[in-house]
Amino acid sequence: xxxxxxxxxxxxxxxxxxxxxxxxxxxxxxxxxxxxxxxxxxxxxxxxxxxxxxxxxxxxxxxxxxxxxxxxxxxxxxxxxxxxxxxxxxxxxxxxxxxxxxxxxxxxxxxxxxxxxxxxxxxxxxxxxxxxxxxxxxxxxxxxxxxxxxxxxxxxxxxxxxxxxxxxxxxxxxxxxxxxxxxxxxxxxxxxxxxxxxxxxxxxxxxxxxxxxxxxxxxxxxxxxxxxxxxxxxxxxxxxxxxxxxxxxxxxxxxxxxxxxxxxxxxxxxxxxxxxxxxxxxxxxxxxxxxxxxxxxxxxxxxxxxxxxxxxxxxxxxxxxxxxxxxxxxxxxxxxxxxxxxxxxxxxxxxxxxxxxxxxxxxxxxxxxxxxxxxxxxxxxxxxxxxxxxxxxxxxxxxxxxx
Numbered sequence: 001x002x003x004x005x006x007x008x009x010x011x012x013x014x015x016x017x018x019x020x021x022x023x024x025x026x027x028x029x030x031x032x033x034x035x036x037x038x039x040x041x042x043x044x045x046x047x048x049x050x051x052x053x054x055x056x057x058x059x060x061x062x063x064x065x066x067x068x069x070x071x072x073x074x075x076x077x078x079x080x081x082x083x084x085x086x087x088x089x090x091x092x093x094x095x096x097x098x099x100x101x102x103x104x105x106x107x108x109x110x111x112x113x114x115x116x117x118x119x120x121x122x123x124x125x126x127x128x129x130x131x132x133x134x135x136x137x138x139x140x141x142x143x144x145x146x147x148x149x150x151x152x153x154x155x156x157x158x159x160x161x162x163x164x165x166x167x168x169x170x171x172x173x174x175x176x177x178x179x180x181x182x183x184x185x186x187x188x189x190x191x192x193x194x195x196x197x198x199x200x201x202x203x204x205x206x207x208x209x210x211x212x213x214x215x216x217x218x219x220x221x222x223x224x225x226x227x228x229x230x231x232x233x234x235x236x237x238x239x240x241x242x243x244x245x246x247x248x249x250x251x252x253x254x255x256x257x258x259x260x261x262x263x264x265x266x267x268x269x270x271x272x273x274x275x276x277x278x279x280x281x282x283x284x285x286x287x288x289x290x291x292x293x294x295x296x297x298x299x300x301x302x303x304x305x306x307x308x309x310x311x312x313x314x315x316x317x318x319x320x321x322x323x324x325x326x327x328x329x330x331x332x333x334x335x336x337x338x339x340x341x342x343x344x345x346x347x348x349x350x351x352x353x354x355x356x357x358x359x360x361x362x363x364x365x366x367x368x369x370x371x372x373x374x375x376x377x378x379x380x381x382x383x384x385x386x387x388x389x390x391x392x393x394x395x396x397x398x399x400x401x402x403x
Contacts, residue, residue: 005084005096007040009103010143011124015080017096022079031056031068032075036085037127039094040101041139046093055135103143110146115154119170122147137389145259145350148174148181155187164195175204179211182365183352186224193236201231215370216266217305218361262315262364263327263348263390264372265300267291269309269340270381287340294337298330299323303361311361311369316353324348324393331384345376347387 003018013033015022027033034056039045053065060068073092077085086095102121109118126140127133151174158167171188174181185208192201205220205228212218219225230236269287288304292312295302299320300312312330314323324346331344351366361369371387379385 003081003084003096004098004100005080005094006100007036007102008123009037009040009101009127010106010122012129013037013127017080017084026079028075028078029072031072032079034130034133035069035072035076035092036080036094037130038135039085039092041103043104044093045099045101046091049087049090049092052092103139106143107146110150115150115157118150119147119154122150134392141350144177148178148184148352149259152183152187155184155191159187159191159194164191167191168195178367179207180215180365180367180370181352182208182221182224186227189224189227189231190236193231198231201236202228205231212365216311216373217309218311221365258353259350260316260319260353261349262313262351262353262366262368263324263346263393264351264368265295265312265314265327265331266345266369266372266376267295267310267312267331267334267342268376269338269342283340287338287342290337291334291342294333295330298326298333300327300330301361311372313351313361313364313369316351316364322394324390325395328384328386328390328394331386335382335384341381343376343379343381344384345372345374345379345386346384346390347371347375348390348393349387 006016008014015036035052038052038055039047049066049069053060053062053069056072057065057068073085073087084094084096086093102123103126106118106121109115109121122143126143127136130136131140151170155167155170155174158164158170168188168191171184171191174184175188178184185204189201189204192198192204205224208220208224212220220228227236269284269291288310291310292302292304295310295312298314299318300314301316302310302312304310312327314320314327314330320326327346331346334342334344347368349366349368349371351364351368353364375385375387
C-alpha cells in the first residue's frame with residue numbers, strides 16, 4: 001500500500017509523502033513534476049500515457065515522446081516512491097491511500113457550500129511557476145473565476161449577518177487581484193458606507209472610475225454610478241448595529257451578475273489632420289459608426305466610446321462557437337474598410353456582466369477588456385494585435401496583421 005500523499009497546486013507546487021516533504025531538487029526534471037501536476041489535476045488522478053505525451057511533447061514523434069515520458073516517470077518515482085506512480089494498461093495513475101489534492105479539496109468545499117473552507121484552501125493562483133504552460137491556463141482561469149464567485153458570495157453572506165469587517169475583507173481580497181471587478185468594488189462601496197466609512201466608499205469609486213477611464217476609456221456601469229450617487233446624497237446610512245444589515249437585500253445585487261467567456265475588441269483611429277476640429281470630430285463619428293456596423297455584422301455587441309474609439313464583445317448576449325474567429329475577421333474588415341489609420345486589440349477571457357439580454361459593453365468588467373485595451377495601445381496604426389489565447393481559440397493564426 002502506498003503512503004499518504006498530499007499535493008498542493010494552488011499558490012505553488014509542493015508534495016508530501018507520508019510526513020516527508022519532497023524537496024524541489026529531488027525531481028531532477030521539470031517534466032517529472034509536470035507529470036505529477038497533470039495527474040493531480042485530472043478528476044480521476046489518472047491519464048492515458050498518450051494524453052501525457054500529447055500535452056508535454058506535442059512537437060515530438062510518438063517514439064521520442066514515449067522515451068521522454070519514461071524518463072519523466074522514472075524521476076517522478078524516485079522523488080515520490082516507486083509505488084505512488086503506477087502504469088497499468090497504458091494508463092498512468094497516482095496510487096496512494098489517502099491521496100489529498102488541494103484543488104479537489106477546494107472544489108469539494110465549494111460544491112458543499114462551505115465558503116469559508118473553500119476560500120481558506122485557495123492559497124493563490126494555480127501553479128504560478130507554470131504561468132506560460134498552455135495545459136495549465138484553462139484550469140487556472142476556471143479556478144480563479146470560481147474563487148471570485150465564492151468571495152462575492154461570502155461577502156454577501158457576511159454582510160447579511162452583520163459582519164461588515166469580514167465582508168470588506170473578502171471584497172478587498174478580490175479587488176486586489178481584479179481591480180476592475182465592478183461587482184466587488186460596488187459591494188465594497190456599500191459595505192464601507194454601511195460601516196460609516198463614507199470616505200472610503202467614495203475613494204473606491206474614484207479609483208474604479210480612474211482605472212476604467214485609463215485602461216478602457218469607459219465609465220463605471222449603471223449599478224456603480226447609482227450607488228455612488230446614493231452614498232454621496234447620504235441615502236446609504238451607517239448600520240445602527242450588527243443586525244441592521246440583515247434587512248432585505250442589497251447583498252443580493254452580486255447575484256444578478258454572471259461570468260462569461262468572451263472575446264473583446266478595442267478599436268481606435270488617428271484623427272484626420274488639417275487643423276479643423278469640427279471636421280475631425282465629424283470624420284471620427286462617421287468612422288466609429290462604420291466600425292460598430294462591422295463589429296455587429298460579425299455578431300459582436302458594439303458601442304462607440306469617446307475620442308473616436310469603439311468596444312465590442314463577442315459572446316454576449318449570444319454565444320457562437322467561433323466567437324474568437326469572428327472577432328478577428330471583424331478586426332481585419334475594419335482595417336480593410338477604414339478610411340483612417342486604425343489600431344485593433346483583440347483578447348479572449350472571462351468577464352463579469354449583468355445577467356440579461358440588454359448588456360452594454362460599458363457594463364462589462366474583466367481582464368479580457370483590459371488585455372484588449374493594452375493590445376490596442378501596443379498595435380501600430382493599420383494593424384490588429386491579438387492575444388495568444390484568441391489565436392488558439394480561432395484555430396491558430398498570426399498574432400499581428402498585416403505582417
